[in-house]
Amino acid sequence: MKFKLLKTDPHSSARLGIISTSHGDIQTPIFMPVATHGAMKPLTPAQITETGAQIILSNAYHLHLQPGEGLVKKAGGLHKFMGWNKPILTDSGGFQVFSLPNKRITEEGVFFKHEITGSEIFLDPASATRIQQDLGADIIMAFDECIPYPCDRSYAEQSTKKTIRWLKECQNAMTDNGQALFGIVQGSVFEDLRAMCAKEMRKLDLPGYSIGGVSVGEGLELLKKVVGWTVPHLPEDKPRYLMGVGLPEDILESVERGIDMFDCVIPTRYARSATLFTRRGKIRLTNKNYKRDFYPIDPTCNCYTCQNFTRAYLHHLFTANEVISAVLSAIHNVHFYLKMMEEIREAIANNTFLAYKDHFLAGYLGSGK
RNA sequence: GUGGCCAUGGUGAAGCGGUUAACACUUACGACUGUGACUCGUACAUACGAGGGUUCGAUCCCCUCUGGCCACC
Numbered sequence: 001m002k003f004k005l006l007k008t009d010p011h012s013s014a015r016l017g018i019i020s021t022s023h024g025d026i027q028t029p030i031f032m033p034v035a036t037h038g039a040m041k042p043l044t045p046a047q048i049t050e051t052g053a054q055i056i057l058s059n060a061y062h063l064h065l066q067p068g069e070g071l072v073k074k075a076g077g078l079h080k081f082m083g084w085n086k087p088i089l090t091d092s093g094g095f096q097v098f099s100l101p102n103k104r105i106t107e108e109g110v111f112f113k114h115e116i117t118g119s120e121i122f123l124d125p126a127s128a129t130r131i132q133q134d135l136g137a138d139i140i141m142a143f144d145e146c147i148p149y150p151c152d153r154s155y156a157e158q159s160t161k162k163t164i165r166w167l168k169e170c171q172n173a174m175t176d177n178g179q180a181l182f183g184i185v186q187g188s189v190f191e192d193l194r195a196m197c198a199k200e201m202r203k204l205d206l207p208g209y210s211i212g213g214v215s216v217g218e219g220l221e222l223l224k225k226v227v228g229w230t231v232p233h234l235p236e237d238k239p240r241y242l243m244g245v246g247l248p249e250d251i252l253e254s255v256e257r258g259i260d261m262f263d264c265v266i267p268t269r270y271a272r273s274a275t276l277f278t279r280r281g282k283i284r285l286t287n288k289n290y291k292r293d294f295y296p297i298d299p300t301c302n303c304y305t306c307q308n309f310t311r312a313y314l315h316h317l318f319t320a321n322e323v324i325s326a327v328l329s330a331i332h333n334v335h336f337y338l339k340m341m342e343e344i345r346e347a348i349a350n351n352t353f354l355a356y357k358d359h360f361l362a363g364y365l366g367s368g369k
Numbered sequence: 370g371u372g373g374c375c376a377u378g379g380u381g382a383a384g385c386g387g388u389u390a391a392c393a394c395u396u397a398c399g400a401c402u403g404u405g406a407c408u409c410g411u412a413c414a415u416a417c418g419a420g421g422g423u424u425c426g427a428u429c430c431c432c433u434c435u436g437g438c439c440a441c442c
Contacts, residue, residue: 034403034404035404036403036404036405037404037405041404041405041406042406057403059403059404062404089403091403092403093403094403095403096403098403099403099404115405141403144403146403184403210403212403213403214402214403215402215403216402217402241403242403243402243403244402244403245402245403246402247402250402263402263403264402264403264404265401265402265403265404266401266402266404268404269401269402269404269406269407270401272404272406272407273400273401273406273407273408275400275401284398284399286397286398287397287398288396288397321406323406325406326406
């Protein structure tokens with residue numbers, strides 16, 4: 001994997017770049033839709049491609065449980081297994097340390113309770129790395145501890161140091177198979193911890209760096225601060241990935257502060273519960289005022305769903321609990337995100353990023369809504 | 370025709386003398402940020418078939434009516 005920084009916005013820290021992988025190039029800033037189990041919830045790879053996705057995210061933890069990295073490897077790797085020949089990034093399972101209820105964290109790793117079988121499974125930096133190597137994604141993530149928010153300083157400091165140590169163990173576990181290992185900066189909402197973590201990780205000369213432990217309830221204002229504290233300590237010539245973010249406004253604010261990559265479940269998850277993104281804000285298609293609304297979800301959108309279906313039809317599909325309600329909605333939401341990213345890149349290229357951001361937010365957050 | 374049982378919101382239903390009529394579903398509106406088609410939050414019977422009566426007080430007791438179910442003729 002290689003990253004080429006094409007330009008930096010003269011009015012902000014927004015950047016334009018290209019990540020090259022053996023499965024193709026990725027234009028940054030980019031949003032990565034999430035396909036945790038090796039499947040993007042309701043969409044086929046062909047549909048994912050149609051939304052404009054350049055890279056998707058899968059999760060090593062989930063694939064380890066089912067069907068197991070050994071089987072994926074035997075199938076020829078994750079790309080071949082799931083029929084997706086563009087770049088893939090796998091998350092290590094570090095986030096599950098944060099999000100799953102039954103786990104025990106030690107200095108060496110984390111014990112999880114298998115959700116289905118109830119058996120105990122153990123993940124540590126070495127095993128998480130090995131799993132991801134077997135899966136064969138283009139970019140793999142370090143095994144970290146995603147610190148909950150709020151969190152007291154002493155725990156945050158101890159956890160952050162552990163994450164740094166774990167990163168070194170991940171790096172040591174790497175074999176030269178062409179995959180790129182990204183480190184994950186933690187440090188909760190403490191400026192010095194974020195800076196310390198970024199500086200320490202920078203010394204390891206990794207192909208990319210991410211910021212983790214955000215979007216865990218701290219809110220947009222703190223998110224902006226955390227990104228602002230961290231980015232200056234990261235190398236210019238390596239991609240920066242803000243994990244698990246976010247809403248359109250979160251992404252715009254973070255691009256402005258120098259982030260290149262994003263992932264989030266929001267567009268696909270919201271699609272399943274009838275929340276759709278439009279240039280004028282989110283709408284919830286199950287609301288009864290859409291029952292007789294014969295306009296597309298977003299009249300300015302050129303996705304398959306908006307070109308062919310009305311809000312009234314989608315409202316009907318959700319009411320009738322038809323599975324393609326999720327399919328058509330996900331196509332739109334993912335397309336919406338990726339179109340926004342495309343426009344962000346165009347704006348940076350034209351030195352008009354801040355104007356674009358203001359214009360977008362004015363329409364999206366809007367007057368009435 | 371006679372006897373018995375029952376009648377609570379959009380639905381299924383608790384309560385059976387005492388200030389807010391349980392719960393579930395539906396519905397409505399929210400939430401969801403390194404993903405269980407999940408889940409969660411909030412709202413929703415001035416009202417207990419109708420009319421009388423007893424009582425300090427009735428959805429809960431009594432009478433009549435109306436409606437439904439069952440049994441017998």
